[in-house]
Amino acid sequence: MIELTDIKKTYLMGETEVHALNGVSLVIPDGAFVAIIGPSGSGKSTLMNVIGCLDVADEGTYKLDGQYVKDMTERQLGTIRNQKIGFIFQQFNLLPKLTAYENVELPLIYQGLSHDERKQRTIESLTKVGLADRMDHKPTELSGGQQQRVAIARALATHPTLILADEPTGNLDSQSGKEIMQMLKDLNAEGRGIVLITHDTWVASQADEQVRIVDGQIETKGRKGGAQ
Amino acid sequence: MKLSQALKMAMMSLKGNKMRSFLTMLGIIIGVLAVTLLISVVQGATGEITGQVESLGSNLVFAQITSPKTVYITVDDVMKLEGMGGIDIVTASKSGSSTVKAGTENKSATVEGVTAQYNQVMNLDLLYGRFLAPLDVEAKTNNAVIGYKVAKDLYGTTKCLGNSVNIKGRDFTVIGVLDEGDSMISSTDSTVYIPLLTYQRLFNDKELGAIYVSAENADAVDTAETTLDEYLLKELGDEDYFTVINQSAILDAMDQILGVMTTLLAGIAAISLLVGGIGIMNIMLVSVSERTREIGIRKAIGAQKSDIMIQFLIESVVLSVAGGLIGILLGLIGLQIFEQIMDINLVLTWSTTALALGFSAGVGIVFGIGPANKAANLKPIDALRYE
Ligand SMILES: Nc1ncnc2c1ncn2[C@@H]1O[C@H](COP(=O)(O)OP(=O)(O)OP(=O)(O)O)[C@@H](O)[C@H]1O
Ligand SMILES: [Mg+2]
Numbered sequence: 001m002i003e004l005t006d007i008k009k010t011y012l013m014g015e016t017e018v019h020a021l022n023g024v025s026l027v028i029p030d031g032a033f034v035a036i037i038g039p040s041g042s043g044k045s046t047l048m049n050v051i052g053c054l055d056v057a058d059e060g061t062y063k064l065d066g067q068y069v070k071d072m073t074e075r076q077l078g079t080i081r082n083q084k085i086g087f088i089f090q091q092f093n094l095l096p097k098l099t100a101y102e103n104v105e106l107p108l109i110y111q112g113l114s115h116d117e118r119k120q121r122t123i124e125s126l127t128k129v130g131l132a133d134r135m136d137h138k139p140t141e142l143s144g145g146q147q148q149r150v151a152i153a154r155a156l157a158t159h160p161t162l163i164l165a166d167e168p169t170g171n172l173d174s175q176s177g178k179e180i181m182q183m184l185k186d187l188n189a190e191g192r193g194i195v196l197i198t199h200d201t202w203v204a205s206q207a208d209e210q211v212r213i214v215d216g217q218i219e220t221k222g223r224k225g226g227a228q
Numbered sequence: 229m230k231l232s233q234a235l236k237m238a239m240m241s242l243k244g245n246k247m248r249s250f251l252t253m254l255g256i257i258i259g260v261l262a263v264t265l266l267i268s269v270v271q272g273a274t275g276e277i278t279g280q281v282e283s284l285g286s287n288l289v290f291a292q293i294t295s296p297k298t299v300y301i302t303v304d305d306v307m308k309l310e311g312m313g314g315i316d317i318v319t320a321s322k323s324g325s326s327t328v329k330a331g332t333e334n335k336s337a338t339v340e341g342v343t344a345q346y347n348q349v350m351n352l353d354l355l356y357g358r359f360l361a362p363l364d365v366e367a368k369t370n371n372a373v374i375g376y377k378v379a380k381d382l383y384g385t386t387k388c389l390g391n392s393v394n395i396k397g398r399d400f401t402v403i404g405v406l407d408e409g410d411s412m413i414s415s416t417d418s419t420v421y422i423p424l425l426t427y428q429r430l431f432n433d434k435e436l437g438a439i440y441v442s443a444e445n446a447d448a449v450d451t452a453e454t455t456l457d458e459y460l461l462k463e464l465g466d467e468d469y470f471t472v473i474n475q476s477a478i479l480d481a482m483d484q485i486l487g488v489m490t491t492l493l494a495g496i497a498a499i500s501l502l503v504g505g506i507g508i509m510n511i512m513l514v515s516v517s518e519r520t521r522e523i524g525i526r527k528a529i530g531a532q533k534s535d536i537m538i539q540f541l542i543e544s545v546v547l548s549v550a551g552g553l554i555g556i557l558l559g560l561i562g563l564q565i566f567e568q569i570m571d572i573n574l575v576l577t578w579s580t581t582a583l584a585l586g587f588s589a590g591v592g593i594v595f596g597i598g599p600a601n602k603a604a605n606l607k608p609i610d611a612l613r614y615e
Binding site for chain 2: 081
């Protein structure tokens with residue numbers, strides 16, 4: 001359960017203040033599938049980074065599963081990123097020198113799992129995204145869609161309860177985009193919460209709830225089917 | 229994260245940049261090579277020289293005479309010292325260099341006029357024949373004992389007893405050949421020993437160059453030294469005309485010189501390791517900023533600060549320790565070569581090895597900690613945004 005209350009984040013660009021987030025309040029229950037939409041520069045990624053504990057808000061409170069994020073140590077935040085949350089980025093963010101297998105294994109290494117357990121989970125995740133036969137490929141030897149699937153496998157490997165995806169289909173053709181969306185829907189069906197940022201109206205329409213952000217503020221929230 | 233995993237990660241990124249890793253290590257390799265070679269050579273030389281000085285016998289006291297031509301002592305006077313306060317055997321010598329000839333061969337050598345007791349005091353090793361006897365000196369015979377190299381050069385063999393050698397137009401008979409000496413402080417190999425009185429007449433030189441006395445026993449060295457000192461002062465009349473030295477004084481002086489040399493060399497070696505360390509630090513800093521994005525990704529998927537810290541620290545320690553090991557290996561090869569060239573016995577002691585390795589590991593940690601800390605403290609979001 002994510003509870004954001006009056007979150008503000010301001011960047012200082014020279015003399016001018018940029019209010020990337022200007023009082024965002026949002027509750028995302030466990031297992032929800034939420035799409036965040038809005039124009040470029042409206043603060044979507046900033047919000048996502050706050051939710052993912054990659055960044056901290058300047059003002060407001062963020063409660064994750066009942067705990068105030070502000071009170072957590074750096075180590076606790078690291079553990080949350082490692083165990084509770086799986087990230088999927090627009091630029092995939094795979095480590096270029098590692099193979100698909102090693103990329104997926106990495107968060108499990110940081111968890112301190114045994115070799116056998118890592119192997120089992122890594123193969124399981126890669127199989128799930130349909131890349132069991134590409135395990136030894138480096139990212140450069142994979143297509144964009146395949147790279148994003150490796151990234152999904154990496155996010156999945158730790159069995160997170162929440163998956164954060166910042167424009168996961170933004171760099172992909174529509175066919176690959178559809179495949180990725182199907183995977184996310186399947187993950188949501190397993191009970192994992194998904195927060196997804198997109199510009200694509202079709203992608204947004206796949207979510208249960210759409211949150212529209214403009215100028216760092218929530219403009220509208222809408223459930224699937226148009227209900228407010 | 230387990231240490232073995234961190235080590236694996238570090239090795240992978242070092243292997244991914246082989247040329248750079250090697251060049252970075254080079255600083256440490258050269259530093260450690262310098263440390264091992266310098267320390268081993270100094271230790272080897274110290275052992276060698278000390279051994280030679282000690283082989284002269286710890287009872288030896290000698291005086292170098294530098295008096296002007298007008299003041300001199302005779303051999304007969306000097307011999308009276310024998311049996312006086314603490315003194316056992318006395319010998320005197322005077323040397324000069326001259327060309328020695330045999331047949332068509334000639335060679336420049338040190339010609340040293342000595343008394344028969346010289347051999348007793350200096351412990352020379354004879355290969356063939358005998359040393360000069362008291363009779364040779366008294367009768368001013370033309371007998372000579374020649375060094376190993378003189379024999380080889382003049383006759384092509386050391387089996388040259390009875391041959392004649394010409395010094396300053398006078399023919400001498402070879403009655404003894406010395407074994408090859410391994411001494412670096414006094415070379416007997418290129419020396420021709422002739423009776424002292426013969427020498428004095430031949431070179432028209434009444435002075436004595438040096439007086440050697442051996443004390444009755446180790447405890448009597450000081451007494452013998454005083455006796456010699458007082459005697460020479462009385463005979464020559466000025467303490468500036470001679471210098472009395474005993475073996476322990478030589479050893480002390482040598483120890484001091486070698487100590488200074490060791491410190492100096494160790495200092496040079498330490499500086500080169502320091503330079504190597506700065507090289508590592510430089511490359512690690514470059515590496516951290518190049519891999520900022522990688523660090524961001526690692527943190528996003530759950531790497532802790534300590535994980536990043538350890539990863540980078542291990543990289544720098546692996547670089548420096550690997551450099552250290554390669555340096556020691558090259559040092560061992562270098563020592564073999566030095567041994568061949570310098571003809572001395574050199575060993576790389578465990579303490580030197582441990583010192584070199586410990587120092588290089590220390591360099592890795594000291595110079596790696598800054599960059600590693602920089603990497604570990606990057607904020608995940610800033611690192612991820614880095615292009
Ligand atoms: N590190 C930063 N320093 C300064 N300003 C920033 C920084 N990060 C974001 N901003 C500003 O905050 C605002 C929101 O940025 P954000 O990346 O959240 O937008 P976005 O909605 O994700 O846009 P897009 O759809 O293009 O990805 C923008 O005006 C941006 O310029
Ligand atoms: Mg964005």
